[in-house]
Amino acid sequence: xxxxxxxxxxxxxxxxxxxxxxxxxxxxxxxxxxxxxxxxxxxxxxxxxxxxxxxxxxxxxxxxxxxxxxxxxxxxxxxxxxxxxxxxxxxxxxxxxxxxxxxxxxxxxxxxxxxxxxxxxxxxxxxxxxxxxxxxxxxxxxxxxxxxxxxxxxxxxxxxxxxxxxxxxxxxxxxxxxxxxxx
Numbered sequence: 001x002x003x004x005x006x007x008x009x010x011x012x013x014x015x016x017x018x019x020x021x022x023x024x025x026x027x028x029x030x031x032x033x034x035x036x037x038x039x040x041x042x043x044x045x046x047x048x049x050x051x052x053x054x055x056x057x058x059x060x061x062x063x064x065x066x067x068x069x070x071x072x073x074x075x076x077x078x079x080x081x082x083x084x085x086x087x088x089x090x091x092x093x094x095x096x097x098x099x100x101x102x103x104x105x106x107x108x109x110x111x112x113x114x115x116x117x118x119x120x121x122x123x124x125x126x127x128x129x130x131x132x133x134x135x136x137x138x139x140x141x142x143x144x145x146x147x148x149x150x151x152x153x154x155x156x157x158x159x160x161x162x163x164x165x166x167x168x169x170x171x172x173x174x175x176x177x178x179x180x181x182x183x
Contacts, residue, residue: 002052007170009028011028014143015087015090015091016068016091017068017069017091017092018066018068018069018072018088018091018092019064019065019066019069019092019093019097020064020065020067020068021063021064021065022065023065032037043126046067063118064093065130066100066112066115067119069088069092069097069137070100070115070121070156071156071157073098073101073102073124074089074101074124074134075157076120076132077124077133077134078131078132079121079131079132080131080132081126081130081131081132082130085098086095087162091128092116100113100115101113101121101122101123101124102124102125102126102132103123103124103125103135106125107125109123109125109135110123110135111123111135111136111172112136112139112144112155112172113138117151118146118147118148118151118152118153118154118155119153120144120155121156121157122134122135122136122139122156123135123136139155139172140155140156140158141154141155141159141160141161141162142157142160142162143154143162143172143174144160144162144171144172145160145161145162145163145164145165145169145170145171145172145173146160146163146164147164147167147168147171148164149164
């Protein structure tokens with residue numbers, strides 16, 4: 001065994017982060033830049049040294065894709081929430097995206113959650129026993145209808161199987177209540 005292999009054995013492997021950076025400099029990709037912080041930076045009276053230390057960038061983080069997080073959370077349905085949450089938090093840059101899918105309160109539960117323009121994921125919640133659960137196990141790519149013809153609509157990364165049915169068609173025609181397509 002060479003020395004490099006021994007060092008690699010002793011060092012614990014760091015897990016991959018649950019987000020990835022995407023190409024933000026692609027041609028004609030606009031991220032709604034400008035105006036948010038540059039307009040308000042000097043709007044209030046500041047001390048001279050505070051204005052110098054004030055950052056030039058806004059609060060918005062661009063170019064992060066949380067698809068690995070969403071797949072991780074869905075794969076952990078049925079596991080104890082405390083362990084799932086602590087592992088996800090250790091592998092993220094901030095905790096907010098976890099709660100895009102996981103409902104904190106019963107009235108926030110959704111059968112599916114729209115993330116971005118055309119990516120849908122299972123809604124999740126934590127039951128009374130502290131176990132991460134899917135809100136609805138029946139909803140899937142075969143039960144949802146695309147909202148437009150131009151986009152590839154996906155559910156948990158799988159393209160929808162139903163064809164486009166018009167702009168006024170329900171997103172989920174099989175659902176008893178269609179409150180979720182307001183998202």
